Amino acid sequence: MNQTLLLRSADRFVGSSESCSIQLQENVEGKFRVKNVIVPNTMYPVRSTNNLVYFSQSGTDRIATITPGFYTSATFITALDVALNNSTPAPAGTFSTTYSSTTGKITITNSTTAFILQFGTFATIAANSARKLMGFNSSNTASALSQVSPNVINLTPDLGISININQNNGVKNLASGARLCLYIPIQPGSSAFGSLIALDSKNLEYTINMVNNTNVIELQVADSGSQPISLNGADYEIMLEKI
Secondary structure, three states: OOEEEEEEEHHHEEOOOOOOOOEEEEEEEEEEEEEEEEOOOOOOOEEEOOEEEEEEEEEEEEEEEEEEEEOOOHHHHHHHHHHHHHHHOOOOOOOEEEOOOOOEEEEEEOOOOOOEOOOOOOOHHHEEEEEHHOOOOOOOOOOEEEEEEEOOOOOOOEEEEEEEEOOOOOOOOOOOOOEEEEEEOOOOOOOOOOOHHHHOOOOOEEEEEEEEEEEEEEEEEEEEEOOEOOOOOOOOOOOOEEE
């Protein structure tokens, strides 16, 4: 029987489940293939890396912050209204948002004062823009009392997640020589919040080389855009098999 090695974020001695170090019971060397991966889908679609709405009224820039969490279309537009109406600085007039179940798009309306959504001015990753969630492009809108998203809202922004496996250059991808980064696509049936994202060796082609008597493994979880992502305390497992 081939030797197996189970990497469990729950066995960490430092860090959180999404960024941690685990101590192996013994030093390990040799070539391993990734046999299976099980990750709970507990990351919030709305989070600190994509929850800011930039807009201006009467020449004054404002920022609205949508509370991170899991949303349906109905609860999302409610959260968006709360964010817009509590922006910094405070907005002129009152915002209200509607969602069309026919088109999948939203309409944002202000009661008294025209506004510009500034998703072009603030278009970099560092801006943490909510435009994709809201169905808007990376461009500023014209000033108007009402804005309709050109695209459908997207409350399932993650097509997959990445898990980086590092050990001071002691864990390498045999194919590329780089540190190993597992990309795990989120399959139909596992996109619901709280479901399991699971892949076995039939769907994985990762082979890694552990050198220098590896005994401490570092694990980091990222979204499909390589940004750090929280699993909100949930743990995951990676099974390796020696070859």
